[in-house]
Amino acid sequence: MRSIGIVRSFNLAVVPTLLFMASPAAPEPQKTNWDAIDQALGRAGTPQADGVRRYSFPRTDLHVALDGVTVKPALALGGWLAFQPMGANAIVMGDLVLTPEEVNPVMSELLKGGIHVTAIHNHLLRAAPPTVYMHVEGRGDPARLAAGLHAGLAISHTPPASPSAAPPPPLDLDTAAVDRIMGKAGKANGGVYQFTFPRAETIMDEGMAEPASMGTGTVINFQPLGGGRVATTGDFVLLGSEVDPVMRELRAHEIEVTALHSHMIGEQPTIYFMHFWAVGPATQLAVGLKAAVDRTNAQR
Numbered sequence: 187m188r189s190i191g192i193v194r195s196f197n198l199a200v201v202p203t204l205l206f207m208a209s210p211a212a213p214e215p216q217k218t219n220w221d222a223i224d225q226a227l228g229r230a231g232t233p234q235a236d237g238v239r240r241y242s243f244p245r246t247d248l249h250v251a252l253d254g255v256t257v258k259p260a261l262a263l264g265g266w267l268a269f270q271p272m273g274a275n276a277i278v279m280g281d282l283v284l285t286p287e288e289v290n291p292v293m294s295e296l297l298k299g300g301i302h303v304t305a306i307h308n309h310l311l312r313a314a315p316p317t318v319y320m321h322v323e324g325r326g327d328p329a330r331l332a333a334g335l336h337a338g339l340a341i342s343h344t345p346p347a348s349p350s351a352a353p354p355p356p357l358d359l360d361t362a363a364v365d366r367i368m369g370k371a372g373k374a375n376g377g378v379y380q381f382t383f384p385r386a387e388t389i390m391d392e393g394m395a396e397p398a399s400m401g402t403g404t405v406i407n408f409q410p411l412g413g414g415r416v417a418t419t420g421d422f423v424l425l426g427s428e429v430d431p432v433m434r435e436l437r438a439h440e441i442e443v444t445a446l447h448s449h450m451i452g453e454q455p456t457i458y459f460m461h462f463w464a465v466g467p468a469t470q471l472a473v474g475l476k477a478a479v480d481r482t483n484a485q486r
Contacts, residue, residue, distance in 0.1 A: 218271045218328055226332035229347035231269070234399040241267045244376070245283045245317070247345050252313045253465055255417045260376030261409045262310060262419050263317065265344065267335060268400045269328055276328035277391070278335070279400050281449070282320045288342040289318050295341050299334020300324060304451045309461045310419065311444045321401075321449045325392075359410040359468060367472040368406075368479075379408040383484040385423060390454045401449060402457065404484060406475050408468060416468040418475065419444075422460040424482060429458055431481040436462055439474025 220239060224230050231239040243266060244259035257263060267280035278301075284292060293303055305321040324331045354377050361379055365371050372379045382405055384398035396402050405420040418441075422432050433443055445461040464471050 218269070218276060222329045223269060223332045226329055227267070227336050234268075234397075236397045236399055237271060238397065238399040239269045240399060241269075241280075243267070243282065243339065243344050245344060246348070247343055248283075248285070248315070248317065250313050250315060250317060252310055252463070253417075255409070255411065255465060257310075257313070257417070258377050258409055260378035260380070261407050261417065264376075267322075269331075270394070270396070270400055271328075272325070272394060275326050276331065277394060277396075277400075278322070278324045278328070278331050279396070279450075280322050280335075281401065282322060282339065282342070282344075284318050284320055284342055286316060286318055289320065291341045292320065292338045296322060296334060296338035299331075299337055300326065301331065301334050301338065302451075305447060305449050307445060307447050309421070309445055310463060311442070323450070357410050358412055359408065359416065360414070363469055364408065364472050367469060368476050372408075377409065379410070381406045383479055383482075385457075386483045386485050387455070389457060391450065391452065396453070402453075404479060404482065406479075408471075410468070411465070414467055414469070415465065416471065417463075417465045418471050419461065419463045422462070422478065422482065424458045424460055425455060426458065428482050429460065432460060432478045435478040435481050436460075436474065439471070439477065440464065440466075441471065441474050441478075 227241055229241060231241045233239055242264060245263040246259055248263055250257045250263060263283050265281060265283040267278055270277045296303060301322050301324045303320060304323050307319060309319050357374055357379055359379055368381055372381045382398055382403045384403040389396045389402045402423055404422045407420050408416040408418050410416055424432055436443055441462050441464040443460060444463050447459060449459050
């Protein structure tokens with residue numbers, strides 16, 4: 187009887203260990219096939235520090251003027267898509283720049299491809315010709331999403347990717363002075379000087395954290411006009427409690443508020459997007475814009 191008891195004790199101790207040792211290793215997470223997405227979209231994406239990959243669709247075919255300013259694509263005509271890996275799948279968000287005639291044909295094609303349209307609206311006032319901004323979102327196989335988006339864009343006159351051009355000339359702008367006012371360094375892009383201010387809190391969309399590169403950060407662009415003057419536009423990403431203070435700050439500094447609306451559906455917390463426009467001395471406008479940024483819960 188004693189020997190039987192010893193054998194039973196041995197079995198109870200050893201069997202779980204053997205089962206543990208025999209358990210198969212967890213599969214490695216599948217990596218996103220970025221080459222397939224690049225091929226489907228007809229252009230190379232740009233990796234971001236947070237793992238997102240962004241694609242640019244500048245409307246270089248449009249010649250838009252506003253208040254005597256010829257708007258550069260990087261200032262306000264730069265459509266984009268951002269893919270965020272989600273295991274074997276991905277989330278895509280973006281903003282397509284369209285003419286009014288392109289809106290519904292593009293929308294129909296996107297819907298056929300399983301892409302959701304989350305907003306359609308203006309960002310600018312008095313622009314000629316007018317432009318419309320269509321915000322999109324999709325989830326699933328990234329190559330399938332890219333194919334659906336490409337089919338939608340093909341209905342528009344969005345130009346194909348162009349070969350790498352020569353670097354643009356240096357900006358006619360005292361960027362050091364603007365950086366000091368804004369409290370951080372900007373980035374030159376396509377003849378425009380750009381700033382992004384991520385929010386301090388995490389924006390969640392269906393259980394996924396959406397970083398600034400997915401369109402949840404305040405963006406401020408400056409296009410130099412010579413003589414220290416610039417045109418500026420972009421959008422503030424705001425909680426409901428921040429809308430009125432930021433609007434008052436912008437108007438106090440003679441910066442136009444051109445639109446207030448949503449870009450997303452169902453995000454937590456709910457965020458609002460406030461677009462703006464002004465032409466004037468760069469440092470003077472930077473002071474007003476930084477004062478408005480300071481009214482938000484931006485990362486410090």
